[in-house]
Amino acid sequence: MDARAAARLRTVLGHLGRLEPRDVVAHPTSGTVSPTSFHPQQFQFTLDNSILSLEQRQFYEENGYLVIKNLVSDEDIQRFRDEFGKICRKEVKLDRLVIMKDVSISKLQLAPSEKVVTKIQDFQEDPELFRYCTLPQILKYVECFTGPNIMAMHTMLINKPPDTGKKTSRHPLHQDLHYFPCGPSNLIVCAWTAMEHIDRNNGCLVVLPGTHKGSLKPHDYPKWEGGVNKMYHGIQDYDENSARVHLVMEKGDTVFFHPLLIHGSGRNKTQGFRKVGIPIAAPIGKDGCVSCSATPYGYDGLKPKNP
Numbered sequence: 001m002d003a004r005a006a007a008r009l010r011t012v013l014g015h016l017g018r019l020e021p022r023d024v025v026a027h028p029t030s031g032t033v034s035p036t037s038f039h040p041q042q043f044q045f046t047l048d049n050s051i052l053s054l055e056q057r058q059f060y061e062e063n064g065y066l067v068i069k070n071l072v073s074d075e076d077i078q079r080f081r082d083e084f085g086k087i088c089r090k091e092v093k094l095d096r097l098v099i100m101k102d103v104s105i106s107k108l109q110l111a112p113s114e115k116v117v118t119k120i121q122d123f124q125e126d127p128e129l130f131r132y133c134t135l136p137q138i139l140k141y142v143e144c145f146t147g148p149n150i151m152a153m154h155t156m157l158i159n160k161p162p163d164t165g166k167k168t169s170r171h172p173l174h175q176d177l178h179y180f181p182c183g184p185s186n187l188i189v190c191a192w193t194a195m196e197h198i199d200r201n202n203g204c205l206v207v208l209p210g211t212h213k214g215s216l217k218p219h220d221y222p223k224w225e226g227g228v229n230k231m232y233h234g235i236q237d238y239d240e241n242s243a244r245v246h247l248v249m250e251k252g253d254t255v256f257f258h259p260l261l262i263h264g265s266g267r268n269k270t271q272g273f274r275k276v277g278i279p280i281a282a283p284i285g286k287d288g289c290v291s292c293s294a295t296p297y298g299y300d301g302l303k304p305k306n307p
C-alpha cells in the first residue's frame with residue numbers, strides 16, 4: 001500500500017466513530033436555471049437546474065437516491081472490463097492503486113487474475129478507467145447534486161466474488177461519509193453503475209430510503225462470524241425494522257446516492273464476479289474540495305471551473 005493509501009486508512013481509523021457531518025446547507029447558486037424547469041419549492045438535497053424532472057428531484061429529496069436507467073453504454077462497460085482485467089493480471093501497473101482481496105482468500109498465494117481481486121480503489125491515474133468519471137452523461141447528473149465544478153474524490157471498481165460460504169462477500173450497511181471527513185454532505189454524490197445485471201442473487205445494492213436525512217452514525221467492524229474484510233465497517237445500531245430496498249439494476253443503469261444514505265450489499269450467491277464502477281464526486285473549490293482540508297481525496301477537476 002502506498003503512503004497516500006496508508007494516510008487515508010489512518011484518517012479513517014482516526015475518525016472511527018468520532019466524525020460528525022458538516023451539514024452546511026448553503027447551496028451555491030449554480031447550474032443554469034431555466035424558467036421552464038425551475039421548481040420553486042424548497043429543496044435541500046438537489047440543486048436547481050434543468051436536468052432532473054420535478055418527480056426525480058422529489059424522489060431524491062425524499063429517499064436519498066435516484067436510479068437512472070441505461071446511462072452507460074455496453075461498449076464503454078466492455079472497455080472498463082477489459083482494462084480491469086489487465087490491471088488484475090498485472091499487465092497495467094498503477095502506483096497509487098489500492099488492490100483489495102477478499103479476506104477469505106487474502107492469505108492464499110494465487111496467480112494474478114480477476115478471480116483474486118475484490119476491488120480496486122483510486123484508479124484515477126488510469127486514463128481508460130478514469131474515462132468513466134468523465135462521461136458526459138454521468139457528469140450531467142452529478143452536477144445536479146454537486147454544482148458545475150466537479151471533482152472525483154474517490155474511485156472504485158468492485159468485483160464482488162462468489163461467496164465462499166462465510167458471507168465475507170457482504171458489504172455491511174454503512175454511510176460513505178464515514179470514509180471521508182468532508183462536506184457539505186449535501187453537495188457530495190456517489191454514482192454506482194451496474195456493469196451487468198445485478199439482483200439479490202449476486203449481491204445488489206441495498207438501501208434504507210430516507211436515511212440521508214439523519215446524521216452520521218458510529219461505525220465499527222460487524223460482529224459476524226467467519227471473517228470481516230479490512231476496513232469494511234458497518235453501522236452498529238441501525239433499526240432492524242427499517243425498510244430495506246434491494247435495487248435490481250440492468251447493465252449500464254446508474255444509481256446516484258447521498259453520502260449519508262445507509263446502504264450495503266448482500267453476499268454473492270452466484271459463481272460470477274459481480275462488477276460495478278463507482279466514482280464519488282464533490283464540488284471543487286480553488287484549492288480542491290470546497291470544505292475539506294485533507295485534500296488527498298481530491299483528483300482532477302472534471303469540468304473547467306466556472307470563473
Ligand SMILES: CCCCCC(=O)SCCNC(=O)CCNC(=O)[C@H](O)C(C)(C)COP(=O)(O)OP(=O)(O)OC[C@H]1O[C@@H](n2cnc3c(N)ncnc32)[C@H](O)[C@@H]1OP(=O)(O)O
Nearest residue numbers: 001099100101102103106107154176179228229230231232
Ligand atoms: C469511500 C467510499 C466508501 C468506501 C467503502 C469501502 O470501500 S470500505 C473499504 C475501504 N477499503 C480501503 O480503504 C482499502 C482497504 N484495503 C487495503 O488497504 C488493502 O487491500 C489491504 C490493507 C487490506 C491489503 O493491502 P496490502 O497491499 O498491504 O496487501 P497484503 O496482501 O500485503 O496484505 C497485508 C495484510 O492484510 C491482510 N489482508 C489482505 N486483505 C485483507 C482483507 N480483505 N481483510 C482483512 N485482512 C486482509 C493480509 O492477509 C495481510 O495480513 P498479514 O499482515 O497478517 O500477513
Ligand SMILES: Nc1ncnc2c1ncn2[C@@H]1O[C@H](COP(=O)(O)OP(=O)(O)OP(=O)(O)O)[C@@H](O)[C@H]1O
Nearest residue numbers: 167170171172173200206246263264265266267268
Ligand atoms: N443480520 C444482519 N445484520 C446486519 N446486517 C445485515 C444482516 N443481514 C444482512 N445484513 C446486511 O444487509 C445488506 C443486505 O443484506 P441482504 O439480506 O440483502 O443479503 P444477505 O443477507 O447477504 O443475503 P440474502 O439475500 O440471502 O438475504 C448487506 O449490507 C448485509 O451486510
Ligand SMILES: O=C(O)CCC(=O)C(=O)O
Nearest residue numbers: 158171176263264265276
Ligand atoms: O457495491 C457494493 O457492494 C457496495 C459498495 C459500497 O457501498 C462502497 O464501497 O462504499
Ligand SMILES: [Fe+2]
Nearest residue numbers: 174175176263
Ligand atoms: Fe458505500
Ligand SMILES: [Mg+2]
Nearest residue numbers: 200265266267
Ligand atoms: Mg439477508
